Amino acid sequence: MDVTFLLLYLLTFIVGSVLGLLVSYKKHGEIYIIQKIDIVALIAAIIGWVLLFNFALFSKTLSVLIIAISLLLIGFVMGMRPGYGRKETVIGIIVAGIIWIITNYIFII
Numbered sequence: 001m002d003v004t005f006l007l008l009y010l011l012t013f014i015v016g017s018v019l020g021l022l023v024s025y026k027k028h029g030e031i032y033i034i035q036k037i038d039i040v041a042l043i044a045a046i047i048g049w050v051l052l053f054n055f056a057l058f059s060k061t062l063s064v065l066i067i068a069i070s071l072l073l074i075g076f077v078m079g080m081r082p083g084y085g086r087k088e089t090v091i092g093i094i095v096a097g098i099i100w101i102i103t104n105y106i107f108i109i
Helices: 003-027 039-053 060-078 086-106
Strands: none
Touching (some): 003 060, 039 060, 039 086, 060 086
């Protein structure tokens, strides 16, 4: 793997983390008291983890872009304020794992 791709992935994850932190501070000014799941963060987490788990389904040139987009979305959710985004991340990983199992093992049989 080229170092340029690793730097691109690192940069997109950092940008996503900073964006997530800015959005969550703007949206939630109080300390962690809201116990409900944020729908926007949940959708971003699911899309990001599904793309990261299934990037091999795309061509080599397109997979670099897919990984960068997925890391941006994952960084957005993981970079939120402390306490926010953790439930969404876990749900996104579980949904992505289920979709990965379905795409790789169910359709092969």
